[in-house]
Amino acid sequence: MDKMLEVKDLNISFHTFAGEVQAIRGVSFDLYKGETLAIVGESGSGKSVTTKSIMKLLPESNSEIKKGQILFEGKDLAKLNDRQMQKIRGKDISMIFQDPMTSLNPTMKVGKQIVEPILKHQNLSKSAAKERALDLLRLVGIPQPEARFNQFPHQFSGGMRQRVVIAIALACNPKVLIADEPTTALDVTIQAQILELMKDLQKKIDTSIIFITHDLGVVANVADRVAVMYGGKIVEIGTVDEIFYNPQHPYTWGLLSSMPSLEASEANLYAIPGTPPNLLHPPKGDAFAPRNEFALKIDTEKQPPFFKVSDTHYAATWLLHPDAPKVVPPEAIQVRRRQFPALKEGK
Template identity: 65%
Template structure:
């Protein structure tokens, strides 16, 4: 059994705003195993980034309220640590890559100095040795001629190369956990594939665990060992990548899969989940997805569903899994989309189907 390196238990987070209390994260639970990639997927506003930023305690302190829960790393609850104690973990043990490297990199410093500075903050060593380490990291992430490139500023790099710099910066202290928050969204589709392969290769070389945040199911299939699907601040289905793609149980997961474009479809229209996510200021009674759910039962509008076990590694929070629920057949579009994942899945990386499908989605 793989070692569990991180456990998030009943994490509940709200934001105090002028309009009232926003329930951003509601009772999130998951474990992260050593050496695995866990993908967190869902629409914008589902709570993916908030949950993961909470792990590194980088949410704004002024209006963030950790209502309840634990984030356990090496036997410590990160929510109970002081800021000084967190500084020893943030970046050194748990690192993050953000979506837009141009807003994360300092435009007034050379990239080599920025990477070396990260090393110096956490490691006691001479500056020249830190710069040598920075150059080796740049070489590791595939930046050509790193001895010269380290003297350049962020604006002198392409988008893909800036993201490689960000990855090098994140790996400066060889962290145990890397959190990647939609790191390929702004990139050309071909570069996306290269960055995904790079993160996967580095994970294997450095024996890291990776949490990958995305709304793109093609990315999920390409990198993930396990997948957690989030909706309205709550994980509503979790399982291995194969289970989520080939045996999805929650109607929201069905909708996400049906929304994925296929180059082979003869239908020019693209499916979209009807309606919109709920207002987190005023959560509806029962299941938050019920108003958008064509398969909703009467109980969905009264009680939030618990998790039902599908297998030892797969569970979903839907009343459709209750023993007394009527049998429901997933939409036929699910089957028509599943053939896409055969070429996407991690075992068969980098194929033309990966690039082609992303091109079709306009990402």
């Protein structure tokens, strides 16, 4: 499969009054053509910082890409200036943000907001751009697009506003679409509709998607592959089935065990103890070690490398070292592993 995006050994710091916050520490991943890669993890794990760096949307005043490459069509985006990035943002790489009300201009009609990037990046007349905008409104499921075209954002519901934001992001047929927790600001029913829309769009348009979320239930429905982030690093990456049914990192075990299910009662719902690390002073070893009941002595001394589980599945945990003791994962993970088709077949 063709690689649309390559992130290599990305290191990003924020310079604050308290000192240097090492927000991203050696993140690497690839995004392939036509796939949806989900990036999951707790708040503060580095998901949004990673993807905003791809768009060069981090504040120049206090952020710094200290090391690494972000390769897109032979260009290193990390080295481009703002003027060069303006030719890529919206045209080749687009972003859907969390809150549609802050993404839309309340003083502009929604039709004009969709037409604007089309006129900027595509060689179309105003009438052709309007037709394209109406087609996009239909594509994202907004009824009566001709009437809605001339309305303002406050005349739309939250779910409809998010559909408009998605239409704007798709206006120039981007090759990469970044969705930064696009359902967080919506209620559960509307969330389901937007997720269904994202799945439907994936089939209709030839776009690679990076989907950021802290909700693993969302991931199961939309992703092809999943990268789990913790403490500014990717700790596990694999196909959606591998991450859900054969997870290897204790942090992934914790995230999956804390998901509510119809079988689990409130009394036995798991919660990961402790808090994420302070990245003003990153830990010497595995950042998850203080919260990890399965931590080994080496976890406090040395960061684990990635160990290969399969051709598509890697996890950074010392538990995968050949000399590591065998541990029994939580019951919820054992149940998941018994459901994993590849394990059933003895692969």
